[in-house]
Amino acid sequence: MWQVFAEFHWDASCNQGGGGDKEMMHTSESKNGQGKLHHPGRKMANLREISVSAALNLLSAFAFLVAFAILRLQPINDRVYFPKWYLKGARSSPSRSGPSVNKFVNLDWRTYSRFLNWMPAALRMPEPELIDHAGLDSVVYIRIYLLGLKIIVPLAILAFLVLVPVNWTGDTLEDIRNLTFSDIDKLSISNVPDGSKRFWVHIVMSYVFTLWTFYVLYVEYKAVAAMRLKYLASEIRCPDQFTVLVRNIPPDPDESVSEHVEHFFRVNHPDFYLTHQAVYNANKLAKLVEEKKSLQNWYTYYLNKYERISKSPTVRTGFGGLFGKKVDAIDYYSSEIQKLIEAEASEREKVLSDPEAIVPAAFVSFKSRWSAAVCAQTQLSHDPTIWLTEWAPEPRDVYWSNLTIPYFDLTIRRLLMAVALFFLIFFFMIPIAFVQSLANIDGIEKVFPFLRQLMEKESVKSVIQGFLPGIILKIFLILLPTILMTMSKIEGFPSISSLDRRSAGKYHLFLLVNVFLGSIITGTAFQQLKIFLHQPPAEIPKTIGVSIPLKATFFITYIMVDGWAGVAAEILRLVPLIIFHLKSTFLVKTEQDREEAMDPGCLNFATHEPRIQLYFLLGLVYSAVTPVLLPFIIVFFAFAYVVFRHQVINVYDQKYESGGSFWPDVHQRLIIGLLISQLLLMGLLSTKNIDKSTIALIPLPILTIWFHFYCKGRFESAFVRFPLQDAMIKDTLERATEPNLNLKEYLKDSYMHPVFKGRVYFESPQISDEESNTLVMTTRISKQCAESCSTNSN
């Protein structure tokens, strides 16, 4: 067990920046542990060992926190730990006067004594203000951690009051009197003798737990739906409220796409059609802009270098700057940039003038929110594969390259991606094992002969042989979210928020199969698949259920390493810290460069949320089995809540605002966790020789499924549709307060591809003067609205 832990710990400490990519590391361990299934005498950690491990992990988390406390007080790191405020305009670099060293190092020792101050500060900002400050997405996201507390804390209290005494006095393990069971197992269901009537307490408690979870989930879904509706109903005018994204516009031999759209909507929405914005195929242009930006970075780098060393730097023009002729770097890059600027200008000209560059999709705007809501929710043509309408995502949220995929292609892409996901989940070990077999010492020596001498040393050799397979797996796991996101992009969703949601779903499946089930059944997912196919359905929950109590200590360790240390690493932001300092050393010339070097990052819903779900799942599964695991989860949720609240306030800058539209997914995955926990409890109890335990538990999953459909019917529409009543209220209000509004002018360029807008989307937003002075913005203006307002008021 300690081996795993050590491996995890090594893993955690060398990945502080990633903040949690390490939970799959144990699959390699699992392979070693394979075949030990059903072996009751397997050595398990006892309470003392767990305490030591907990202490170690607390210590490392504490070390992270201290490091954070020190680093964040240094002015030189200010842009790493408080980028949000810079973006809001509430801070700027040369904010402190005094001796120049103060610009880099904080010498005021008193501030260090209050090094945990950020925690209450993070909790202090009230929720409505936080919504204004960071957007609804972030607020709803950190509510997931709070939801974890709301569900697990009462479960833990009940479990410790009722189940732990029942288990403790069960005395099975006392009787056996061998040393293979630990103290933790005495508190778990394993301590209750087979066939005991005590199991009915567990059955009753599982009902109580489920009902409590239902209650909390229901209240939360209701609250989030209400928050979303309130948010949407807030008075700010946004282009997406009036706009519908129309895709799959059929070609017309006589008309251009633009004319076709206009005629079609003038006929079918005669009283409401206002205007539309064509979508240009600007992929090539965007690539040029991207290229130019990279060259400009190099240009600045060499300019800085020149200033420092006062000698004209040179560069080779060949592949990667390694081969080719040596030229003067500054001249070379400035001429390259010049070339690109010309190419960009001609391409821009071409795209804007060429009718072929207009793709069969458009953003159609209406005269009122009511009519936009109508158009988004109804079917236009009798062929449901053309003139597809849906709510336009907000301008930042549009994923431009996916707007033009024909309907048939979409279905084919989704089929292929579903098959690919299946193989990725169940067979991902095969290519990795193949690469691992290639990447041995001999292979490396063949490719890089100059490394031979180094590699032949015994110590280096053993390190490489020991770590290389792990590192290759690790690299795959770090790449995994990107792979999943690419798959989602291929599936063709038109907005970044929906891509995030889809990727999260895929990642959740992966974690469920490869981490949760993989840890319990031990063995690769492919072996699990075999087990599932060749075992009776009634046996599967038994097989898994039986090993659940045996795995409690493993998961406790997992929670501490991945959860506690991972969250502490999250707040330290080691990777952004390093990158920022590298950038500001080499690339920064102007204040604006410094602004761009700053990487506030954002809540990565696609990878973080599925990981939270794993903790929910563990909490629900172990609540009736080994309640001693619950406090560890509670610590995780509480700690993560504070940390992420702090990050949301001070660091992250969301790329888009979807109004919490991911909540139905979160809810659904929680229901899946609940179902899994119930099935596993059924499986576990059915091996304990109690009459009718399975029958007594069968209503639970049925109730859960019903609850899911009830909540879905009750609340989901708040996340996918926009009710006409609300739209009408807003329209009426607006008409009364601003009778002379020129909506057409307001909407004119709101849905333009970012490359045409110059640098608006690559820069920080322009904040109007009266707002930039307050530290905490309390005016009810969310970022993207402010942005589009300022864009349109020009």
Added chain:
Amino acid sequence: MWQVFAEFHWDASCNQGGGGDKEMMHTSESKNGQGKLHHPGRKMANLREISVSAALNLLSAFAFLVAFAILRLQPINDRVYFPKWYLKGARSSPSRSGPSVNKFVNLDWRTYSRFLNWMPAALRMPEPELIDHAGLDSVVYIRIYLLGLKIIVPLAILAFLVLVPVNWTGDTLEDIRNLTFSDIDKLSISNVPDGSKRFWVHIVMSYVFTLWTFYVLYVEYKAVAAMRLKYLASEIRCPDQFTVLVRNIPPDPDESVSEHVEHFFRVNHPDFYLTHQAVYNANKLAKLVEEKKSLQNWYTYYLNKYERISKSPTVRTGFGGLFGKKVDAIDYYSSEIQKLIEAEASEREKVLSDPEAIVPAAFVSFKSRWSAAVCAQTQLSHDPTIWLTEWAPEPRDVYWSNLTIPYFDLTIRRLLMAVALFFLIFFFMIPIAFVQSLANIDGIEKVFPFLRQLMEKESVKSVIQGFLPGIILKIFLILLPTILMTMSKIEGFPSISSLDRRSAGKYHLFLLVNVFLGSIITGTAFQQLKIFLHQPPAEIPKTIGVSIPLKATFFITYIMVDGWAGVAAEILRLVPLIIFHLKSTFLVKTEQDREEAMDPGCLNFATHEPRIQLYFLLGLVYSAVTPVLLPFIIVFFAFAYVVFRHQVINVYDQKYESGGSFWPDVHQRLIIGLLISQLLLMGLLSTKNIDKSTIALIPLPILTIWFHFYCKGRFESAFVRFPLQDAMIKDTLERATEPNLNLKEYLKDSYMHPVFKGRVYFESPQISDEESNTLVMTTRISKQCAESCSTNSN
């Protein structure tokens, strides 16, 4: 095997009227046959036996046809075999002049010689005319049989050209040289030796079969969707085009329901709201009307009796006319009717004046089809459980008692019914076995002591003991569609068409589990469930697949008895024939009474369609396994197509017109059949020791599921939504042709509960004069439109 056949045949011959309730009879047989699974030496019918059975069945079907040919030519049966034409007004009773005996018996011998004339006549009417004559539902329904031919005929040709030779020369069974295998098995896959490369022919053919089925299904879905859209776009004005059913109207303390609806829609659809019709809780009134009708029947009966026997008939007033005081029947009933008329009048008064009698549902009408389409497809309130809108079903189709169920109740009801359906499918044998154990000779003697003497006779006793359990099962199976319909009604769907569709889904599941799987695995559904739970998922298709070829002869017999004879019985209409003659003897006084005594019946989608699906399933499953079964299915489909086309033209009178909205269900069930056939083939081949056969077949189910989703996305919306483009075209057309239309007046009473409309819905529709003279109505007027037009033009 012959025992089964005999049982079926007895079953078929005593149930000619029902026309196919007999397919579950074999479950009792299955129980006897239980345990014989995997017994390769089980005695199977050979080709000769099958031929004899086929000849017998053809003969009985022929006998039905001859009987039909004779009976239909008798004028006295005219209203039984041609009710549709009476309802259309194209025929009336005293149509033939001449000697009075001619009114009852057809003495023109020449007509008998052309006794199969109805067949070409049934095929002659072209489809567009048939849509006008019988409605789109009927036309789409009989296309299901045609679809069967389109799928199965090419499958059969290919199978006989390719698979039968491959199987025939397989020679496994020749080598074994025992007598347990029949000639049929030599043509089936059983004749190919294990591990033979010949199985690859089967695998390739299963791909060809699947792709062909895809093609036909796609084309058919497309055609039906186009027919539906064309039908909806036809120029007739119908109230349901302008109307939306609004349910779950929230209570308002200050306003009545009517005022609340009006205000709400005036605010939220300001430019389009036209009027609305409140829904009255007239359940009690409807009951009174029903009661009055029954009393009137008795009154007529006694009046007729009085005329015949010239003696005033008497009746007892007590329970069921068996006990109580004797009174003069005519006086008694006329006074009772008088009482009811008064009660009805006061109840009618009460309902119309009492604001409490208005339920929180309403039919809201709009000024244009466009705005009705908008309202039906959008969400009104931000609480999606109130102000629920959907397309109004056409007035005849409304199921009035289900309009007021609150949202929460609905979800609870659906949960309960899902659980009930599960128990009904898997445990229905338990109550039946219980009743069977009660209903033995001793039990009957106890309840009816006066039967004791009769029952003690040896011959009677043995008959009762032999048949009673079968009869009880039979009664259950006859009642089953009613039970399922009741369950659907409890689920709370607001229209009769949706109730029919839901019931069909339930019945399909029942047939699938209890008839198809029940026949193959042998054993009650509950035992099957046990097998499924305790067998690995990979084993289940094997277990079933292995017994598939063994059951071919059983299913051939089944097709002949249930399919051929059942269809022949359908055309004979024995039960309506008898009931009509009973009614016309005892209850008919006036021509209008005779009109009402006529029972045209209608296509019973809820019971017939799931049965067709069983034949599709058999065809798909056996196409690659035992192709010799296919011709029997082809005969069934062809025969049924002709018969039902005849019935639709001459007999049935549909209760509602849903525009073929059941097609997505039909398609989905066909996909389920296709999936089952693929899984079973995989299971069967995996026992034949061929490498990679399973892997080679795995893409099939994946492709099938993808095809399902593709078709769903492509066509389904035509059945659930109404595109705005089409609505706009119709609106524009109408505005141009009828600028002065008073729509409000037209819609005024269209959605009134039938009891308030007097007898409109219990009577035949009033046909306007210019249409009643043509034998085949070719004017594009469907019945309900004609009806509502005539109602509104008064």
